[in-house]
Amino acid sequence: MAGSLSASQSKQIFGLPIALIWGYIAIAFFMTGDGIEQAFLSKYIVDLGFSTQQASLVFSVYGFTVAIASWLSGVLAELVGPRRTMIFGFILWIVFHIGFLTLGLEQENFAMMITMYGIRGIAYPMFIYGFVVWIAYAAPKQKLASAMGWFWCMYSVGMGVFGTYLPSFSIPAIGVMGTLWMAIVFIAIGGFMAMFLIKDNFDSYKKETNAENSKFREVLRAITIAYENPQIAIASVVRIINQISLFGFVVILPIVFIDQIGFTMSEWLRIWGAVYATTIFTNLMWGILGDRIGWVRQVRWFGCIGMAIATLLFYYLPMSIGPNMWVGLFVAIFFGFAIAAFVPMSAIFPTLEPNHKGAAVSMHNLSAGLSNFVGPALATAIVPIAGVEGTIWAFTILYIFGFILTYFMKVNQPMNKFIDENHSMEIAK
Template identity: 55%
Template structure:
């Protein structure tokens, strides 16, 4: 594979694909801040509203897990097209027959199915990156991917509804999301239609395609390094998902911050990741994927997690001091960006299955973070949750000492020793 022309690590040939991800995820993220309350305002119970999102999350996790292999056996372009069309159709049905008719069963059905759509769209593009970008540039390209993701769902998707809801209402804002998703989907369909080479796995027989799909699970057993990488990726975002649940109890419930102040502090975290995802993606190629994850990801997140508790507790209701741990978290959580490059490097003959396991790890992190918090909180409070996450980050750091992955330009000690022995043998033979 020839060197990909890039701009600060951004592959030029895939430029419009990255833009499409930001636009698509903006529309997908419109509902995050208010849909749950909108459903309860319609007369449904909080438990019913929670079940809607539970089914959505389960569907999204399933789609994320399988998307890498699906994209490899039908091509990323087709998988993205399916995800795009599925999102639009299910959202329209959810709005008209679900919310529009206040039919709870149809709300569960259509919103749940829509959960399959966005992972199929965005994670198929991840495989396209892996297939078309040289291994020594994947980390920086993935930094840009997560930056676009943060711009979409974390910035535009979170802030724009605060302006549109007073103007067109919650229902109008939910319809407005369709325009953004359609724009992102169409841009991807036209801009990426001729990108890359079709995978050989696209021509497998149905039986062989099913066998390839099963590798999304079996690789965890057959490849020890994939299993270790999976554990590290799960731990990666524990604080991100867990702190969103437990920290309002500390900041608002105990320290006197208003909910608006807390939301602004948390928004700063997302804003910082836009830049640090790109930064760490590029630096990972120089520092080394695993070395960066160990010292800046694992250790950095351990210190950031502790800071998120001890700094506000020490300084009390001090808005600007509370911003410090949010910035720290935004800096160090992105240091795990090279993990996306690690998975396919560990299983180069089955990149789709490797990406699927990466996606599974991300989904499990989203699930396990609040689960750990719910188990620890009743016994040890918020401080116990913080120390549990910190211990897990340190554990992940230990795992980085065990995992073995060949990174272009950063040979392992075993490979270096083997090359040295080969060189010595060649010199002895010539002499």
């Protein structure tokens, strides 16, 4: 066990806390198992004889429970500890995934599919966002964005790369159900890593930061924190805006790229996969850069403005040039670079509430979950009225609105030498 805060925080490589390295690896394994069905499950449900609307309902219920669990995971991790929260998520995932497969899919029982998959949605936020709280305490304050960048890097490795591409090999070999059963192996590896291999002692951070609060007050604070701290409310809106294009594009761009521009389905999947492949590196890159150039400055210019440009490019450039694979990959890579620039948001929330990091992270997680709803909801609402082009511009305007909001964010970022020098130069001017 790590004996002290200072000892743990002194050991890091490029912002990666060495004491938590097995936790980062566990995230990659866990998200591989959790994301393995993302590309084919809805189609499989339809192939079983259910309607597209029923398949969508399964995912809607799942998304709702993910959002609620994301909100609660941070404060739960602070109350009972991240390791216990992660273990709870790990066990819950396996139990209800087995129920989803045996009582839902195998029996073709729609009610059980919704119930089991919906409850399983509670599990993955408990695992991954419980670990985010651990990072918020263990990482050196001046390297917090870098540490969060490593987290999102491992998330992308699991969810976006292995979770996306593994089924293309496993389904021809062992079928859809075999692939879904295989997911348990990855979840188990990640869960046991969190259970036995992370040697850091979270209790030492709690003692040294004097964050001894009643459980009732801490749970209440997770509900009221946005009202008590207006800076958290502003940051929450920016965090929701963060991924509206990412989740909204899933609804509208497959039709645009395949039916209107002329790409094949496999070409579109490779283009979309390039977004996640890019974020493996850019999450880490922007985490390190954010600690050097300033968190808010990076979110403002490279995140908000970068995503406004990337959103327009993703639509207009392929539409004007046609089904050119290189153009498709270019806009996807540019998009991946821009969206990862929001990585410091994970560091901004706990910095805004340093004495109640669990509650702050809970608000961050809720905002991330709401982004899952806002993007598709806007696309669904605007497309019938203004078409795809109107939806693209709505997303772009929201990123510009986020740019404006960053000027109202007052974040007391722990300074390193690079930021101190730049800050002094700005004052001198």
